[in-house]
Amino acid sequence: MKLYDVHNEYQGHLDKAELTSTPLELAERWIADAAKDKNNNFEEANKMVLATVDPNGQPFQRVVLLKEISNDGLIFFTNYHSRKGQHIANNNQVSLLFYWSIHARQIHFTGKATLLTNKENEAYFHSRPYESQLAAAASHQSHPIENKQVLLDKVEALKEQFPDQVPIPKEWGGYNVAYESVEFWQGSSHRLHDRFIYLKEGNTWKITRLAP
Numbered sequence: 487m488k489l490y491d492v493h494n495e496y497q498g499h500l501d502k503a504e505l506t507s508t509p510l511e512l513a514e515r516w517i518a519d520a521a522k523d524k525n526n527n528f529e530e531a532n533k534m535v536l537a538t539v540d541p542n543g544q545p546f547q548r549v550v551l552l553k554e555i556s557n558d559g560l561i562f563f564t565n566y567h568s569r570k571g572q573h574i575a576n577n578n579q580v581s582l583l584f585y586w587s588i589h590a591r592q593i594h595f596t597g598k599a600t601l602l603t604n605k606e607n608e609a610y611f612h613s614r615p616y617e618s619q620l621a622a623a624a625s626h627q628s629h630p631i632e633n634k635q636v637l638l639d640k641v642e643a644l645k646e647q648f649p650d651q652v653p654i655p656k657e658w659g660g661y662n663v664a665y666e667s668v669e670f671w672q673g674s675s676h677r678l679h680d681r682f683i684y685l686k687e688g689n690t691w692k693i694t695r696l697a698p
């Protein structure tokens with residue numbers, strides 16, 4: 487398949503005057519914009535690609551769901567024994583990328599991931615639907631399994647053992663990614679896109695326009 491002839495014209499603009507003093511305010515605005523579109527909602531708006539590196543420097547990426555964003559960081563939940571969990575235990579520098587085709591917008595965060603507390607993990611785990619709790623407890627994420635039936639049997643066994651609420655698996659929980667750089671990319675006409683990077687300098691953010 488060759489895709490050389492596929493071209494897309496973008497129409498957006500990000501003017502300097504629209505920039506907020508912290509990247510949080512602009513990121514929240516863009517997430518809300520993505521969620522507001524009539525073909526979209528927060529379930530679509532909160533998908534982000536998490537990049538980690540293995541001990542050989544090989545990058546890996548996968549989609550995870552943003553659960554909270556604040557001045558302190560971005561929070562997502564996963565399995566600490568998963569491939570990503572093993573990478574982060576070895577090197578907690580990660581990047582997170584949002585892309586919303588509807589507005590031709592991308593936001594790229596870099597920062598350091600740290601574990602949430604047991605209390606935070608437990609509170610979120612038990613706020614999830616029973617089926618999600620079962621699935622999280624049954625799945626040794628990223629590890630090989632013989633076939634799907636193994637997973638289904640595990641779920642059935644857990645249902646019998648815990649008919650109301652599943653105890654949180656010790657390896658399940660969240661990370662907070664405290665960001666140090668945040669880059670906003672807005673697709674614009676004739677490939678003259680707008681890019682601004684926020685770099686943390688103490689308690690303030692330095693903003694620089696980058697060539698597209």
Ligand SMILES: Cc1cc2nc3c(=O)[nH]c(=O)nc-3n(C[C@H](O)[C@H](O)[C@H](O)COP(=O)(O)O)c2cc1C
Nearest residue numbers: 533548549550551562563564565568569570571628
């Ligand atoms: C739309 C979507 C949302 C996802 N959300 C999560 C999530 O919030 N947490 C998670 O651990 N995996 C999530 N996944 C699965 C991951 O992309 C990935 O397959 C899994 O975490 C294992 O990654 P790893 O083996 O690199 O650790 C999601 C996948 C998709 C496509």
